[in-house]
Amino acid sequence: MVIRVENLTKVFKQRKGRVGILGAFRDLGKREYKIIKAVDNVSFSIREGEIVGYIGPNGAGKSTTMKMLGGILVPTSGIIEVNGLVPHKNRKENAKHIGVVFGQRTSLWWDIPLSESFSLQRQIYRIPEKTYQENMRIFSDILDLDKLLHAPVRQLSLGQRMRADIACALLHNPSIVYLDEPTIGLDVVVKESIRTFIREMNNLRSTTVLLATHDMSDVEKLCSRVIVINQGQIMYDGSLDKLRNTYGNEEIIVLQTISPEPVELSYLKTIGVSAIEQNNNNISIRYNRNNVNSTAILGWLMQNVKLVDFKVKEAQIEDMIRVLYKGFSNKNQISGN
């Protein structure tokens, strides 16, 4: 186990401002606090070489967990071990063996050419020359960095910068990489090249990857295992397939008709559709794909309704979590490995 987390909890105290003018005066003295459990009794273990998706909506506790794993946030209680070390107690040692990429901001140096950022990174992490050269060659290859090396980071587009950031984070062959929303805002081509890169590194160096995201395609393409976190608690920890099969079965077909007249769709209910909503031209059809598949529905629609356009929307992560959460309040934590 390279990462071991047991009963990890992080509690924040948020200052609550009292209401009204009298409240403001009372606030000058003793203040009221709201207790926020950002991470609530979380436990999981990750083996070397795993690529794990850490899924959850915004504010679920993903970044908080990662900060604790990185050693820059002290847990309130619980056990946390990375490569056998407690991160916040061994910040520098832990830092030597991890790489971190934040989606929203860069770790690179803004005003200098990219090649110099790499050079600086090499110095700070004391990367041996041979490793450095080898990695630069491989990274430039997969991520197509050669054309970018001379440019200062501020001139790079988001996609270029993200490729550079990821290369930089892996330059020193860290055993673990934490990726916090790395593909946010990127186009499909760049996303694909980054995913390829991560897969390659995982193959070559058995790099363990913890990928925090709420982009399902990232997870599908990369992760064998997912941990779902919501409101600080783990909802699911297991294989992706089982997650889909158990919770990701609700789909929606959205279509546009030529005329806004109401359409007779009761037939669909007989083949297993659970809900239909019609709003002028726009119709949405909700169904469980275990009961009926999109082909059957679309087949009937195309023969019986004058369509302009349609779209099949797969289950979104938020929907799965909603389902998970409903189930969670009834049963205990579900594990599917």
Add this chain to the structure above:
Amino acid sequence: MELFKICLHLSNTYLKGKMEHRLQFIMDPLVNAIGYTISYVGIWILLSNFGTIRGWTFWEMMLLANLNLFAYGFAGYFFYVPMVYLGTIIQRGNFDNIMLKPMNTLLYLISSYSDNMLWGHMGLSVVLFIFTFANLAIEWTITKVAFLILTLIGAILIHIAALLAAGSLSFWTNTPNSYRDAIFQNARYFITYPISIYGKAIQVLLTFVVPFAFINFYPAQYLLSKSSDMLFHPALQFGTPIIGIVLFYSSYRLWEAGVNHYESTGS
């Protein structure tokens, strides 16, 4: 050694970024240097009218002013920008980035933000030292030279301590640095003049509460053999290095407490 090279590299990177704006790069230190020069011309005018101030001649005054200027310039070169802008650095999330590096956080900070703005202070003070020592009849012995070096180190440490303390408060509060630095800013101004001109209360404050008088006044007394102006105890003349170390150590502990607080509350 390797660590030093890293710091140098970081510092060069920052300066290279600043050099892109050439006019600003030159004007930043120049404006500072001009400002200080004007104030020293003012002192010259005063003393050419009155001769001395409490027994201190112009060049003796310049030694006082210059000890302060040099120490502040040197300390500020490393600590001014990172401490004053720490709040912004934290806000932008860059502090997290720094903490994720396998390196001492403070060292990384001061290397990454060593600002050339302070070269004006340093350059001017070097020139002034040359003129000042040329015009003062100090009998230079090995002891006195060693004393001067230790004094400068101590003075620099005192200024660093002040900057570090004010900056560390960023971990607990959002108030602008000008508020946190206010006491020190005033103290810096007070010690430009020999503290013997002030009332007893101020002398006590500047010796025992905010011991800035150790930056220049007490060491200058020794260098200039000005025992006639003894305020408290003659031993104070030699206090600068010790005060410097003690204050720096205290501020560093405050810094560490600040970082701990940051790690617990996550900003």
Add this chain to the structure above:
Amino acid sequence: MRPYIEQLKNVFKQEITYRADSLLNMISGILFLLVQIYIWRALMGATGQVSTSAGVIDTRDMATYVVISSVISVLLSTTIFEIIDDRIRTGQIAMDILKPVNFQALMFSTTIGTVLRRSFSELLPVLLIGIIFFHIKFPSLENFLFFLIAVSCSVLINFFITYGIALFAFWYPAPSWHWSRLYRDLMRFLSGSLIPLWFFPSILVQLSQFLPFKHIFFTTISIYLGRVDRGEIVLILLQQIFWIVSLYGLAELIWRQGIRKLVIQGG
């Protein structure tokens, strides 16, 4: 008239937000005052007086000089350097010239708002301390009235210079603090705000004849101290008016040039 009064009121209302700022400025102002008075007392030594071209000056005179100088300093407060720099840099100035409001007048009401705000928190305490602790002298009614006129002229002269310099932002590709700081340092020196012109070497006295700066502090304070007879007062006031008109014209010229550049180059 309405928009300018509004602006004035707005800036004044911000006093609530600036409470801590004002407190610190007040304390710094008082400490600054203290240092000045101590310096003059130390300079004038045992005799407590010195003879100058304007007669014999004693420590009470200098205390008065310093206090009135502080008072005038507060009256000169302005934020327009930052405001104008920001507006030009962000391009917002283009919007400002489209509005049916005279930009210069707007900046003036902003300045007056700032002055009024700071007068309460910074000027009054300094004045009170001067009266109670340092027994500053009071002028005759006639001199006081002339003083009030002269002070108004001081404020206007400073405003037009400040406004003109702030407009350099149209051409200067670096932060405005360079110019505002250079102006502040130079002006405070040449205007006699810290050192009365009686003590200046003759070259500088001659130089200051051709510059408007001495009318911001020195001549105004001289009127207060009664060190100039009525004939000279009238002469001073005429000179002040001359400068006001000339500087207003100069500022207009710079503004027109700036707008031309903006319109042609697009800012």
